[in-house]
Amino acid sequence: MDAAQTAALHESVLAWYDEHARDLPWRGLDATPWSVMVSELMLQQTPVVRVLPVHAAWLERWPTPADLAAETTGEAVRMWGRLGYPRRALRLHAAATAIVERHGGEVPSSYDDLLALPGVGDYTASAIASFAFGKRHVVLDTNVRRVLARAVTGVEFPSTAVTRAERDVATALLPDDEATAATWAVATMELGALVCTARQPACDACPVAGLCAWRAAGHPAYDGPPRRGQAWAGTDRQCRGRILALARDADVVTAAQVEAAWPGAEQRERCLAGLVADGLLTQITPGRWALPG
DNA sequence: CATCCGTGGCC
């Protein structure tokens, strides 16, 4: 993609975002870095509509990292509700503690400091630095990867893992100006979330349809390696979810309740032990468990 | 690098 095409791509996406961006709470002018950080952890593998109410309740109860750090991890897990992957609640709590200990209670602004926090990987560190602090970073999430795969590379879906070539493409497209780069990051994500979707891309409504390599090639079908879906029925994840749901909804969970929730004894015991090992559950007395206090 | 880790909605 040459300089003129890159400029056209920037202009089209940024103009589209200016017009169509959703008014999400963590994007408001009054949104704190902590609000942005909480949203990013919650949004990992979780749809926006499900995050909205939990994010609001979370910020209401714990407006700063110090507020959360002063709480028990069990309360964080309970507040997490049914967002899924509850270890994220533990990581957010641990991150809040680290922020208090290492950063005076303020969410750090540098990529490296963010990356060092629990639950913060490359994507989340880049996203917080970019969205909360206006810094210039390549923000490669599933949406951006799909947009670039289609518009630039001309394939329907990106590879399973981020490749060097893919990162090079994203880096080459990142606007030089810091503020513009930050807007570009959120704008390309939004385009992937609202228009260039995985299942039914709305090419008719796409601001870069005229520049899209995948569309120009006639929307060739994906021909890469099969993208494995995650099994669910009968897995440890389902079993763990059942058990933890009991603990969220009560002060104490008994062995009888756990047995009623999952028939297989071996798997049940393994998952129970796993939840305790992960810090999601505490054994109070033999046969009785609760969220960590 | 492959696998594990929740949950719910959609076509």
Add this chain to the structure above:
DNA sequence: TGGCCAAGGAT
């Protein structure tokens, strides 16, 4: 109906 997907991270 069930596979697929949703702002990934840790190991």
